[in-house]
Amino acid sequence: MSKTEGPLTLISATPSPFARMNRIAMTLKGIPFQLQNEIPWEKDTQTPKYNPLEKLPILLFPDGRPPVYDSAHIQEYLIQKYADREPRLLTGDMDLDLQARQIQVLAEGLMDAFVLLFFEIKREKPSAEWRARQDRKIDGAMRAFEDLVKERKKADKQYLVGDDLTIADIAAVCGVGHIDFAGAREGWKGSYPTLAEWWGAMNEREGFKESKPVMFDLKESVV
Ligand SMILES: N[C@@H](CCC(=O)N[C@@H](CS)C(=O)NCC(=O)O)C(=O)O
Incomplete structure (x- = not known):
């Protein structure tokens, strides 16, 4: 598989309720993704590399496009990008x-x-x-x-x-x-x-x- 193919990566933390929202949305929509579990408060975390606010969740693309951070912003992306996949997660009204x-x-x-x-x-x-x-x-x-x-x-x-x-x-x-x-x-x-x-x-x-x-x-x- 080339570098530009492959699943999305979600930088997450196992207890994170913010990341959980994105994990649920991706699972329900059947979007392939891999989890990169981190502890965002510890020295070896990758989060500052992708988000100057040093917070997760962060969505990474396999083709190296700029990462998306803030759980709500990620939800919006998933809803719009995968609008053809059920559940739609917004009503359209x-x-x-x-x-x-x-x-x-x-x-x-x-x-x-x-x-x-x-x-x-x-x-x-x-x-x-x-x-x-x-x-x-x-x-x-x-x-x-x-x-x-x-x-x-x-x-x-x-x-x-x-x-x-x-x-x-x-x-x-x-x-x-x-x-x-x-x-x-x-x-x-x-x-x-x-x-x-x-x-x-x-x-x-x-x-x-x-x-x-x-x-x-x-x-x-x-x-
Ligand atoms: N508004 C952010 C909040 C995310 C957040 O607070 N994440 C925690 C983990 S559950 C974090 O990364 N904290 C590290 C820090 O605040 O430096 C979002 O919705 O994504």
Whole structure:
């Protein structure tokens, strides 16, 4: 196989909820890709070589075209480039798609707040104010997801937007899944029962269950 052929590569981390969104989209669409698992906070990571922001996921092309980074940006590329492959992951209706992307933003905000909290707690003297701020965001997002799922259930809808699976469902499963995986909100399933039931079923679906988060061993100090 020549250098310009072959599958896409996704620089990912085994626990990363951001990368998980892209992994699910590519798996569901049947796009061939290989994973390059890294720990983006450690010295030997390749991430700065491809993304000056030093974050993953990053999508690499076999022909050496510029890499694509930021999970949402990668989702957009996959949706448009592979528009002929089901599931389409957006509805094609501008207003519904605005909602789908908004839900993705909410899920990413939840993930970001978790990461900021995770490292704050590792500091010698964590800031109580900063922790409270991130905690509010996590709780706010979880409440918003519970309300959203409740509303959709009332309308007898399985998915968060429209009648088919979209990036909104993928993002919500990954965001909530990370809180569950990290044990960041003990008892969350009791506090948000409708969300827990929806998430539990979605998380076991084909394309989702293969990408559940797996912890890595962070050896180097980050903060
Ligand atoms: N907005 C970015 C966030 C990605 C992100 O925070 N990734 C984490 C791994 S889960 C990372 O690479 N962190 C390294 C760093 O912040 O330096 C996206 O959606 O892709």
